[in-house]
Amino acid sequence: MSKMTGAIYEIHQIDEIAQRKNWINDIHPLIKLIVTIGYILCVVSFHKYDLTGLIIMAVYPASLFILGDLSFLGSIRKLRIVLPLVCAVGIWNPFFDKQPMMLLGAFTITGGMISMVTLMLKGILSVLASYLFIATTTIEKICYALKLLHVPTILVTQILLTYRYISILLSEANRIMTAYLLRAPGQKGIHFKVWGSLAGQLLLGSMDRASRVYESMSLRGYNGTFYFRGKKAIGKNDIFYLLIWILIIGVLRMEVLL
């Protein structure tokens, strides 16, 4: 499978996971969004040397992986590009903060080392929480939750269409790549001399395709506003889910403060 086909497949796979019939998928998107944002804010609020507290906070993603029947390794594979970037954020800390914190045999662990690990952990936990939200909520429901939060309609529509457009752009790029490689045997990648014309083709092709999709939308009454399925009221289960997580996250955070 080419990289492009793989990328399209992964987008479809996340869509499919988000559409599964599972009780976590059925929780109201606004509640899941609030819990996710609350969790991320809580995680980033930990002190830079508070490694233990952060490790305990992994209980949230761990529970969702189990309850949502999601593959942890599969998720790590999907996040393989983002995670190294997140981890790279604190990489210079050991060079700036050399204050000794503890001894591990003959090895001195400095504040910079601990803050590097905490920063990495904060990044990983936040990315995992966001992934879990996306993996259990369809893009339509995410946009619906944003609408409930009074995010401007134009911005919500932009998010939804951008998400849809990624697949169109990738399929267009895949078509061009396949056509090129079939007539360029033995070449690894695309020769730089044709980068310009291929990029131009990609742009024109995807613009053309996007305009036809837009025509199809306007022929079915689209006037700039998306209407979403699942306009359901927040139920008892949703409230229960929210309260449970407020309680758990709150207790874990307090435990650390105390």
Add this chain to the structure above:
Amino acid sequence: MSHIHIDVEEVSFSYELGQEVLKNISFHASENESIGLIGANGAGKSSLLKLLVGLGTNYTGSIRVEEMPVKKDMLPKIREKIGYVFQDSDNQLFMSNVYDDIAFAPRNYGFSEEETERRVENAINMVKIQHLKDKQIYKLSGGEKKMVSIATILGMLPDIILMDEPSIALDPKNRRNLIHILNGFSHLKIIASHDLDMILETCTRTILLSDGKIVQDGSTKEILTDKELLEANGLELPYCMQSIIN
């Protein structure tokens, strides 16, 4: 005159100045008619269909759908009456699953979720794709996509159905299924196609276009059995007629 009809009078249209793709086109289509639009590549079939739904309003002449002129300010009302099936189903299906794609139009027209669901179920039953209701679009085969595309317009309960090459890329079984479904519709239908055998089976009237002009407008049987006429306009007899007439 029935309220469901299309009137096209002396319509000319060009994408670029001085290069007319439609020249002085006139015809009237009324309720329950099934019209085949045939012609060689570049004859103007797709352009004509697009003008009927207002995908291009800078034409000269007059197009009226149910007495409403096809002009920018009337487009929302006109498009509510007409279902347009694209040649390439991938351009028509853009939501993540079949249900949401069919529900797209009813939701846009402000129907409640209950009414939307009723319309979706109805459309799904009409094209017999109950098994695809919750399936992801990218998992559908070409034939299934075509059926879902047809269901997406049926969800609007249109008076008029326009189809651009509906049988293209369909295998024989799916093509046969499409013909059965089309014959089951009582809507006013205009079907642009190179598949003359399908036109023969689904349309009672045919309009033959050549170089942007109407060459012949009449009974499908008469036009599609006129070998000389068809060959003079870049076509040939339908396959089923070739052994009988040659």
